[in-house]
Amino acid sequence: MKIKLLTIILSASVLTACGGEDNKSGTTANSVPDKIISSVQPTPKTTHFPAKYNPAEVCNDLKHQWGPDLAEIANRVSCDYFPSQQSTSDTQQRQTPSQKKSFNIFYVHYKATAERRGTIFFNPGGPADATPRMRNALLMLDIIDPDILKHYDVVTFDPRGTGYSALAHELRTCLLTDKSTVKPAMKPAEVVALLDKEIAAMPDQPADNTANSNEKAINNFISKQCGSIFQKYGSMFGANTIVEDMDNLRQYLKLEKITPFMISYGTRVAALYAYRHPEHVADIIIDSPVSPVTTDYVSTLKMDGNNHRAIINWRFGHSALQQSGVINNSIMDTGLYTDNAGNKIDKSTWNNIIADSVEDPHPDQAIFWQQDDATQLLARLAHNADGGSSAAGLISRPLFMAITCADNSRPYSWQELDLAEPAWQGAGAAARDNFNVCADWPYPRSPIPSVQANEIKLAPDSVALILGGEFDSKTPFSGAEEMRNAFGASARLVKVEQTSQHGQIYYASCADQSLKILLLGNKATLPGQQHCPSKDDEDDEDDATQ
Secondary structure (H helix, E strand, O other): OOOOHHHHHHHHOOOOOOOOOOOOOOOOOOOOOOOOOOOOOOOOOOEEEOOOOOHHHHHHHHHHHHOHHHHHHHOOEEEEEEEEEOOOOOOOOOOOHHHOEEEEEEEEEEOOOOOOOEEEEEEOOOOOOOHHHHHHHHHHHHHHOHHHHHHEEEEEEOOOOOOOOOOHHHHHHOOOOOOOOOOOOOOHHHHHHHHHHHHHHOOOOOOOOOOOHHHHHHHHHHHHHHHHHHHHHHHHOOHHHHHHHHHHHHHHOOOOOEEEEEEOHHHHHHHHHHHHOHHHEOOEEEEOOOOOOOOOHHHHHHHHHHHHHHHHHHHHOHHHHHHHHHHHHHHHHHOOEEOOOOOEEOHHHHHHHHHHHHHOOOHHHHHHHHHOOOHHHHHHHHHHHOOOOHHHHHOOHHHHHHHHHHHOOOOOOHHHHOOOOHHHOHHHHHHHHOOOOOOOOOOOOOOOOOOOOOOOOOOOOOOEEEEEEOOOOOOOOHHHHHHHHHHHHHEEEEEEEOOOOOOOOOOOHHHHHHHHHHHHOOHHHOOOEEEEEOHHHHHHHHHHHO
């Protein structure tokens, strides 16, 4: 199944170790032993899902990738596992006593150099492994203001099924047909190398441009290879369980309150955490939010399709938006579109063009949209794709499916995606094509609740800092507005104007300044709402005045 399908996947898809945070035994009052003996009533044995990696080795590998510039910060970083027990009280995760479960969750902990004011819990979104991107979080915070790292601990962890936590190995290796050389603690790069060999040996298949045909084939292939894993563990994934593990880690570290700092998909986790545990939130930073209201992915796909259309219209004009409809219709009818220069554009190439055009501006995009000449644009895209590993994109797909499909509140079918929905016309079609992994999902789920206006009740002195880009290419700005409504009086909204940047911290001065005030200054002075340009626009204004 090497097929043209892999290009669609790739176009679709942000030290020394110490035991148990200064507890040499690796256990605390909040840890979960395999067997608990009660003098009153025996408690059934907990089924434990281990992760077989050496945390010290993983920690050293992570910090080695950080480079010498972060050596001093890295010296204050430790890594370990903590055992997180799956709750028996959550209505979505209710278990009988004989079905109690605990999971080894891998986490990374940076410790402040001066008097600690709080602990930041970081999640970069994805959903994906978080610990490799701890470097980015520490670097951003240090650049914004070194005093943040002087006074705040920073913690992140790999959710179940990701990175080096429990069930990650199972989700990483399920695509392999030949598992004879798989080892229990095989590193992700080693698994990618094995899958690359299998992909190279797969025969090419003819392209099929009928509606959703390639996407259906990809999902069928993944279900065939990984369906038993989804069936067995499906309800153990998703935002509900990440929230559980997050609060279990808070307790394990003996913290009364934390400050979640979360981006993209992580903002869904942040909203759920604040909804369920508002008493344990000091403040919260929500960057480029997913809507807390919309929890079924058909509605999400419609929002994304309309967002793509709005970005093309904003960046290249209404004529480009109309042209996108002509191109998409030609590809759906004949399998190809031929531009003025004779370039042949098929469906996977078209999706790549849309993704590139909505994310970052390049001069060659304007030539395509305004002159119908994709020569330079296609050459750049081909150059950027050279040397990449097909397996690197494919191997994350089962994880993405496991988490997002567990979250989905309403099952949907391929037939529903075949409908002539206005949001999926023209440039909007790429949004549907790149995020349909849960269609006809037959496996267990753990649906997340919709969080409505004023339903998150933080303490009176707590602030929810919400940052959104006006034309964010991944999460529409309407998600930021709905997140503001959900937090009610605690919300402080920052709108970064005229930008498609996904993730506003570090890319907008007003976002950075608001973060500094929240963590180090007088947060009561933060306005309820403010607008500002991105740093790129600020630089353009500076250039114009010189």
